Amino acid sequence: MLLRRCGLSSLGFALLLLPCFAQQNALRLNQIQVVGTHNSYHAGIAPHEMALWKAKAPKEFAALEYQHAPLAAQFDAGVRQIELDVYADAKGGLYADPLAPHLLEAAHLPADSPFDPTGLMKKPGFKVLHVQDIDYRSTCQTLIGCLTEVRRWSQAHPRHIPLFLLIETKQDAPMPHIQKTVPEPFTPSVFDALDAEILSVFSRDEILTPDDVRGTHATLNEAIRSTGWPTLASTLGKVVFLMDQRPMTPVYLEGHPSLRGRILFTNATPGADDAAFLERNDGPSEEIRSLVQQGYLVRARTDVNTVEARANSTARRDAMLASGAQLLSTDYPASEPAVWPGHYSVSLPEGAAARCNPVNAPAGCTLK
Numbered sequence: 001m002l003l004r005r006c007g008l009s010s011l012g013f014a015l016l017l018l019p020c021f022a023q024q025n026a027l028r029l030n031q032i033q034v035v036g037t038h039n040s041y042h043a044g045i046a047p048h049e050m051a052l053w054k055a056k057a058p059k060e061f062a063a064l065e066y067q068h069a070p071l072a073a074q075f076d077a078g079v080r081q082i083e084l085d086v087y088a089d090a091k092g093g094l095y096a097d098p099l100a101p102h103l104l105e106a107a108h109l110p111a112d113s114p115f116d117p118t119g120l121m122k123k124p125g126f127k128v129l130h131v132q133d134i135d136y137r138s139t140c141q142t143l144i145g146c147l148t149e150v151r152r153w154s155q156a157h158p159r160h161i162p163l164f165l166l167i168e169t170k171q172d173a174p175m176p177h178i179q180k181t182v183p184e185p186f187t188p189s190v191f192d193a194l195d196a197e198i199l200s201v202f203s204r205d206e207i208l209t210p211d212d213v214r215g216t217h218a219t220l221n222e223a224i225r226s227t228g229w230p231t232l233a234s235t236l237g238k239v240v241f242l243m244d245q246r247p248m249t250p251v252y253l254e255g256h257p258s259l260r261g262r263i264l265f266t267n268a269t270p271g272a273d274d275a276a277f278l279e280r281n282d283g284p285s286e287e288i289r290s291l292v293q294q295g296y297l298v299r300a301r302t303d304v305n306t307v308e309a310r311a312n313s314t315a316r317r318d319a320m321l322a323s324g325a326q327l328l329s330t331d332y333p334a335s336e337p338a339v340w341p342g343h344y345s346v347s348l349p350e351g352a353a354a355r356c357n358p359v360n361a362p363a364g365c366t367l368k
Contacts, residue, residue: 029208029229030297031361032354033321034161035346036081036329038301041128041146042068043137046112049100053134060175063305064130066331066338070139071146072153077335078353081164081299081327083244084146086194087127088171088184096121099133099180116141126197131174132181143194147201150239154206159236161354162208164327166299167264168244169194188254195263198241208240210259210276219258219273220265224295229276242277242299243267249274270296283316285323292324292359300325302346303332312342324359 044067045053053061068074071082089095096116104111115137121127126143129136140146150163169186173179184190198207210220213230217223241264243252249266256262258273268275270291280288281301288298302317303309309332320328332338334347348355356365 026231026233027356027361027365027367029162029232029235030224030292030295030326031357031365032161032232032367033324033326033328033348033357034080034164034354035078035333035348036083036164036166036299036327037068037074037079037333038083038329038331039066039085039130040068040071040074040079040082041084041138041140042066042130042135043139045135046115046137048104048110048112052100052103052107052109056178064135065306066309067336068139069336071149074333074335075150075153075157075160075163077333078347078351079333079335080161080353081166081329082150083166083168083329084128084143085130085168085170086143087129087132088169088186088190088193089121089127090124090184090190090193092124093122094184095127095129095132095136095181098136099178100136120145126194131179132170132183133179134175143197144201147198151201151206154237154239161232162235162237163239164242165239166242166244166327166329167194169248186248186251188251191248191252198263202239206238207263208235208238210262210265210274213265213276214258214260221258221268221271221273221275224276224297228295229297241265244279246279265297270294280325281329283319283323285319288320288323288325289359292326292357297327298323298325299327299329302328302330303344306331306338309338309344310340312338312340312344314344317344317346322358324357326357 045064120141128138128140128143128146140149171183171185214220214223243264243266246267252266253274265277266274267279277297278291279299288300291298300320302320308316330346332345334345337343337345354367356367
């Protein structure tokens with residue numbers, strides 16, 4: 001039935017492996033919707049450390065009761081957007097000796113298993129973790145390690161729906177009364193190093209870059225508002241890098257107007273020259289719908305800080321699904337449902353990896 005609908009022979013289908021509607025009607029990248037994970041590397045806080053932190057700050061640490069499978073397992077389950085929290089560590093070792101194990105020892109509590117038995121955190125290069133000293137265990141500890149896992153999966157699944165990688169650059173200390181480690185700041189040269197580290201794993205032709213989307217237009221915003229995003233068919237098998245932290249946009253743009261020569265799409269202000277991707281994590285859904293209709297790629301969160309999962313409240317989730325936000329981030333994809341009553345989870349109909357966007361996809365769209 002699929003072959004007849006696409007007008008392909010079985011041989012043609014085997015060679016192309018394209019979603020049907022993308023082939024027939026040039027469905028564009030921003031006209032789909034996928035499920036992503038929040039803090040996708042998060043391995044959870046070890047049990048003895050969690051008990052210690054809960055005794056000190058139960059409300060804050062209740063928000064951290066989630067963990068994710070390794071990245072490849074998430075992709076196997078249909079996740080198509082991940083988030084990596086990235087810390088600069090030019091000399092190496094800055095995050096190799098977190099505070100929490102020392103606090104356990106001082107409190108005469110049992111030690112948890114070592115978090116870095118092979119010494120990866122001692123080597124130079126960007127590191128991936130949630131909060132230094134406090135919540136630092138990751139399924140992939142270095143950015144190169146995480147990206148290598150993504151690329152390995154991508155190469156094993158050619159012509160996949162594009163993978164969206166949200167990069168959150170971390171340089172703060174949200175709990176200064178507890179934390180001892182001061183992160184390195186992100187400067188234009190540090191961002192140059194970040195782009196270079198990404199390109200040490202992925203070749204440029206494996207990435208959909210701002211230059212690709214801008215084309216011959218003067219600005220990225222002009223491109224997505226007039227020509228539009230590339231077709232889904234032309235981006236299959238690629239990865240797309242996105243920046244989480246809007247305050248870092250001017251730093252990343254320095255020397256690169258409208259993101260010329262850069263790898264990441266910034267979390268931009270609508271209408272700005274670099275504006276193609278936006279975050280509206282908390283909605284409202286009506287604003288998201290309007291932005292999607294204007295051509296923007298939008299990321300939203302379906303649940304935050306375990307609140308919706310604990311209450312099995314699906315109102316926010318359902319509103320974000322209906323809003324047209326293309327990237328729906330959750331702590332609880334269907335393959336990793338919450339353990340509280342109701343078993344809250346987020347998925348697309350029939351467990352699909354992508355669906356036609358409910359707001360801006362053409363009538364009659366199907367990805368089946």
